[in-house]
Amino acid sequence: MSKTIKIPFFARVDAAAVAAMAAMLTFVLWDTWSTRLDYAFGYLMPVFMAYVIWDRLPKIEKYFASAPGRDCGKLASALAGLLFGGMAVCGFLGFMLFSVVYSIARGTTVPLFGMSFCFAFAFYGLAYFAGAKNLEGLRMQAGDRLRFANFFVFPAFAWMIASPLFNSWETLVSGYLLSKVAVIVTSVMDFLGFMVELRGNSIHFPQGAVGVADACSGIRSLTACLFSGSFLAAVFLDKFWKKVALVGMSMVFAFVNNIIRALFLSIWAYQYGSDSISGFVHDAAGYAVLGLTIVGLLILIPIFTLNPVPEEYRSKGEGGKVSGEK
Numbered sequence: 320m321s322k323t324i325k326i327p328f329f330a331r332v333d334a335a336a337v338a339a340m341a342a343m344l345t346f347v348l349w350d351t352w353s354t355r356l357d358y359a360f361g362y363l364m365p366v367f368m369a370y371v372i373w374d375r376l377p378k379i380e381k382y383f384a385s386a387p388g389r390d391c392g393k394l395a396s397a398l399a400g401l402l403f404g405g406m407a408v409c410g411f412l413g414f415m416l417f418s419v420v421y422s423i424a425r426g427t428t429v430p431l432f433g434m435s436f437c438f439a440f441a442f443y444g445l446a447y448f449a450g451a452k453n454l455e456g457l458r459m460q461a462g463d464r465l466r467f468a469n470f471f472v473f474p475a476f477a478w479m480i481a482s483p484l485f486n487s488w489e490t491l492v493s494g495y496l497l498s499k500v501a502v503i504v505t506s507v508m509d510f511l512g513f514m515v516e517l518r519g520n521s522i523h524f525p526q527g528a529v530g531v532a533d534a535c536s537g538i539r540s541l542t543a544c545l546f547s548g549s550f551l552a553a554v555f556l557d558k559f560w561k562k563v564a565l566v567g568m569s570m571v572f573a574f575v576n577n578i579i580r581a582l583f584l585s586i587w588a589y590q591y592g593s594d595s596i597s598g599f600v601h602d603a604a605g606y607a608v609l610g611l612t613i614v615g616l617l618i619l620i621p622i623f624t625l626n627p628v629p630e631e632y633r634s635k636g637e638g639g640k641v642s643g644e645k
Contacts, residue, residue: 325380325383325384325454326379326380326383327383327452327453327454329448329449329451329452330383330449330450333445333446333448333449334449336445337441337442337445337446340411340414340438340441340442341365341368341438341478343418343434344434344435344438344478345364345365347418347421347430347431347434348361348364348431348435348481348482351431351482351483352481355483357542357543358481358482358483358542360481360542360543360546360547361481361482363546364477364478364481364546367473367477367550368473368474368477368478370554371473371474371550371553371554372471372474374554375470378470379467379470382450382453382463382466382467382470383450383453383454384453384454385453385463386453386457387453387457387458387459387460387463388459388460388462388463389460389462390460391460391461391462395461396460396461399447399461399464399465400461403443403444403447403448403464403468404444404448405444406440406441406443406444406447407440407441407444407445407447407448408444409437409440409441410437410438410439410440410441410442410443410444411437411441412437413433413436413437413440413441414434414437414438414441416433416437417429417430417433417434417437418430418434420433421434431482431483432479432482432483432484434482435478435479435481435482436479438475438478439475439476439478439479440475442471442474442475443468443471443472443475443476446467446468446470446471446475447464447465447467447468448464449467450463450464450467450468451464469559472553473549473550473552473553477546477549477550477553480542480545480546480549481546496541496574496577497520498520500577500578500581501517501519501520501521501522502517503578504522504578504581504582504585505517505522507582508522508582508585508586508589513586513589515585515589522585524588524589526592527588527592527593528593529584529585529588529593529596540573540576540577540580540605540608540609540612541570541573541574541577543573543609544569544570544572544573544608544609544612544613545566545569545570545573547569547609547612547613547616548565548566548568548569548570548612548616549566549569551565551613551616551617551620552565552566555620555624556620556623556624561623564623565616565619565620565623568615568616568619569612569616572611572612572615572616573608573612576607576608576611576612577608579608579611580604580605580607580608583604584596584600584601584604587600
C-alpha cells in the first residue's frame with residue numbers, strides 16, 4: 320500500500336492549481352522543445368520538477384507536523400504577506416493574460432517566456448501561502464513559511480530557463496558571447512602559430528574562413544548547462560550559497576567549454592577546410608560542451624559537501640560532550 324501524504328487541505332488546493340498551470344505550460348512549450356534543439360532539454364523540466372518535489376516530500380511532511388517557530392513580528396509578517404500575495408495574484412493574472420496572448424499570437428516567444436515568468440512567481444507565492452498552517456491548524460510564522468516556499472525554488476523558477484527568451488534579449492546575449500568567443504579563439508590560434516585574421520565575427524585562414532556563428536555563440540549550451548546546474552544544486556546541495564555557487568560554476572563551465580569547442584572547430588576547419596565542421600563534427604562538439612559541464616559539476620558536488628569538522632565533533636550534545644558519551 321502507498322503511504323498517505325499528510326498535507327493540509329489548503330496546501331492540496333494550492334498544489335492542484337500549480338499542477339494545472341504546469342500542465343498548461345508544458346502544453347504550450349512542447350512545440351518549442353520539439354522544434355528547437357537548443358531547448359530540447361525542456362522535455363526534462365516536468366520530470367525534474369516532479370522528482371524534486373517527490374524528493375522533498377519528507378521535508379514537506381515534517382514541516383506540516385512541526386510547531387510554529389519564533390514570532391518574527393507583526394510588521395514583518397504583514398510585509399511578507401503583501402509581497403508573496405502580490406507574487407501569487409500578479410503571477411496568476413499575468414499567466415492567464417499571456418495564455419490569451421499565446422492563443423492569438425502564436426509563433427512569438429513573448430507569451431512563452433511571459434507565461435513561464437509569471438508561473439514562477441505565482442508558484443513561489445502560492446507555496447508561501449500553502450505553508451500558512453500546520454496539520455493541527457496552528458498558524459506558522461513568516462520565517463517558517465519562507466523556508467517552506469524555498470523548497471520549491473527550482474520547480475518554480477527553472478521553467479524560465481526551459482523557455483525561449485525574448486528575441487531581443489536572446490540576440491543581445493548571443494551577440495555579446497559571439498564577440499568574446501571570436502576574439503579569444505583568434506588570439507589563442509595566433510599564439511599557437513596559426514595564420515588567422517579576425518574580421519567581424521569571422522576567422523579568416525589562408526585557405527578559407529569560418530564564422531564563429533557556425534560554431535555557435537554558446538547561448539545554446541549556456542541555457543542547457545544552467546538548467547543542469549540548477550537541477551543538481553537543487554537535489555544534492557542544502558546550503559543556499561552552495562546552490563548559487565554551483566549554478567554560477569555551471570555558467571563558467573559552459574563558457575569555458577564553449578571556447579574550447581569553438582577553438583577545436585576552428586582548428587579543424589583550418590586543417591581540413593571550412594565545410595569539414597558541418598554535420599557530425601559540429602554536433603558532437605556541441606554535445607561535448609554539455610557533457611564536460613555535467614562532469615565538472617559532478618566533481619564539484621562532493622567538494623561542496625565536504626565537512627571540515629571531524630565526524631566525532633559534529634554531533635555534540637549539551638555541555639560539550641559528544642552524543643552518546645557518558
